[in-house]
Amino acid sequence: MSRAPAVAGRRFGAGVLLRIAVGALLAVVLLPLGATSAAAHGGTESPVVVSSMPRVLSLEPAVPGLDVVVIDGGARLRLDNDTAQPVTVPGTEAGRPRVVPPGGSAAWTDARLGDPAAPPAGVGAWAVPLAVGDLPVTVRGDRVWPPAPHPFPWWALTVAALLGTYTVGGLAVERGRPGGARTALAGVVLVVTAAYVVHVIGSSLVVAEPPGLVALLGAAGIGMATWLLGPLAAALTLRGHLLGAALYGSVGVLTALLTLSDTLTFHRAVLAFGGPFDLDRIATVITFGGGLGLFLVAITAFRRVEPAVEPAPDRSLATPTTASAPAA
Known part of the structure; x- marks a missing residue:
C-alpha cells in the first residue's frame, strides 16, 4: 500500500x-x-464629561476662511484661520491674548462659554470677541442640554x-x-x-x-x-x-x-x-x-479544524519472521 x-x-x-x-x-x-x-x-x-454642550451659531460679520468649532465634547473651542490676516483672541487663558497666524489653528478652553453644569434655565447665549487683522469679529453661540x-x-x-x-x-x-x-x-x-x-x-x-x-x-x-x-x-x-x-x-x-x-x-x-x-x-x-x-x-x-492523523502502518506488508530450524 x-x-x-x-x-x-x-x-x-x-x-x-x-x-x-x-x-x-x-x-x-x-x-x-x-x-x-x-x-x-x-x-x-480626555474630554470632560458634561451634560450640556455649547454651539457656534454665527460669526458677525462672516469672514471667508475663518472657522470656529466646538471640540472635545464641548470642553474647548478650535479656531482654523485660513484667511490672509492673523486672528487675535483676547483673554483666552489667564487674560493673555492668543494670536493665530494665517494658515494656523488653535484650541483653548474658554470660560465665556458658560457653566456646563448649570441647569438649562434662562438664556444660554454666549459671545467671544475676535480680531481678524483690524476687523472686530464676534463668535456667537448658545448652550444646549440634550x-x-x-x-x-x-x-x-x-x-x-x-x-x-x-x-x-x-x-x-x-x-x-x-x-x-x-x-x-x-x-x-x-x-x-x-x-x-x-x-x-x-x-x-x-x-x-x-x-x-x-x-x-x-x-x-x-x-x-x-x-x-x-x-x-x-x-x-x-x-x-x-x-x-x-x-x-x-x-x-x-x-x-x-x-x-x-x-x-x-x-x-x-x-x-x-x-x-x-x-x-x-x-x-x-x-x-x-x-x-x-x-x-x-x-x-x-x-473545528481536524488535526492530521498519521495512518497506522499496514501490518499485512510486514516481512514474516523466518522460523528457526528444529535442532537435530
Missing part, C-alpha cells in the same frame, strides 16, 4: 499550524498596541450584534455549508470595519488638530491596521481560507478593545463626536458587539 496519504496528512497539519501561528502572532502584536491606543483614542486630551440616552436599548443592540455575528459565523465555519454563509460572514467583517472607520472619522472632527490626515491618523492610532486587515480578511473568508479566520479574529478583538471605553456613550448625553451622537452609538454597537462576535467565530473556526 502507498504511503502517500501519510505525507499529505503531514503537509496539511503543517499548514494548519502555520496559519494558527500567524493568527496568534497578530493577536500578540496588535493587542498590546491596541491597549495603548485605546487610552489616547479620540485626541490628546437628553441623556436610555442605556438598556443600546446594550441590548450590542448583545444582539454579538449573537447575530456569532450565529452567521457559526454557519460559515460549519463543514459542508454552502458559500452563502461565508459571503454573509465576509459582509459582517466589512460592516464592522466600516463602522470603526465612521467612529474614527467622527472623533477626528472634534480634536485640537484641524480636519485632515493628521487628525484622522491621530484618532485612528493602531486601529488603522483594521482598515487593511478587514478587507483582506473578507476576501480570504470568501475563499474559505483558514487564514481569513485569523485575520477577522484579530480585527474583531482589536476593534472591540479600542471601543470598550466608548460603550460609556450609551450612558452620556454629550459625546466627543463630530456628527449625530446616535450615529456614534450605532458605530460602537457594531464595532464592540460585532467585534467580539468575530473573535468568538475565529475561535470556533480553529476548534
Whole structure:
C-alpha cells in the first residue's frame, strides 16, 4: 500500500499550524498596541464629561476662511484661520491674548462659554470677541442640554450584534455549508470595519488638530491596521481560507478593545463626536458587539479544524519472521 496519504496528512497539519501561528502572532502584536491606543483614542486630551454642550451659531460679520468649532465634547473651542490676516483672541487663558497666524489653528478652553453644569434655565447665549487683522469679529453661540440616552436599548443592540455575528459565523465555519454563509460572514467583517472607520472619522472632527490626515491618523492610532486587515480578511473568508479566520479574529478583538471605553456613550448625553451622537452609538454597537462576535467565530473556526492523523502502518506488508530450524 502507498504511503502517500501519510505525507499529505503531514503537509496539511503543517499548514494548519502555520496559519494558527500567524493568527496568534497578530493577536500578540496588535493587542498590546491596541491597549495603548485605546487610552489616547479620540485626541490628546480626555474630554470632560458634561451634560450640556455649547454651539457656534454665527460669526458677525462672516469672514471667508475663518472657522470656529466646538471640540472635545464641548470642553474647548478650535479656531482654523485660513484667511490672509492673523486672528487675535483676547483673554483666552489667564487674560493673555492668543494670536493665530494665517494658515494656523488653535484650541483653548474658554470660560465665556458658560457653566456646563448649570441647569438649562434662562438664556444660554454666549459671545467671544475676535480680531481678524483690524476687523472686530464676534463668535456667537448658545448652550444646549440634550437628553441623556436610555442605556438598556443600546446594550441590548450590542448583545444582539454579538449573537447575530456569532450565529452567521457559526454557519460559515460549519463543514459542508454552502458559500452563502461565508459571503454573509465576509459582509459582517466589512460592516464592522466600516463602522470603526465612521467612529474614527467622527472623533477626528472634534480634536485640537484641524480636519485632515493628521487628525484622522491621530484618532485612528493602531486601529488603522483594521482598515487593511478587514478587507483582506473578507476576501480570504470568501475563499474559505483558514487564514481569513485569523485575520477577522484579530480585527474583531482589536476593534472591540479600542471601543470598550466608548460603550460609556450609551450612558452620556454629550459625546466627543463630530456628527449625530446616535450615529456614534450605532458605530460602537457594531464595532464592540460585532467585534467580539468575530473573535468568538475565529475561535470556533480553529476548534473545528481536524488535526492530521498519521495512518497506522499496514501490518499485512510486514516481512514474516523466518522460523528457526528444529535442532537435530
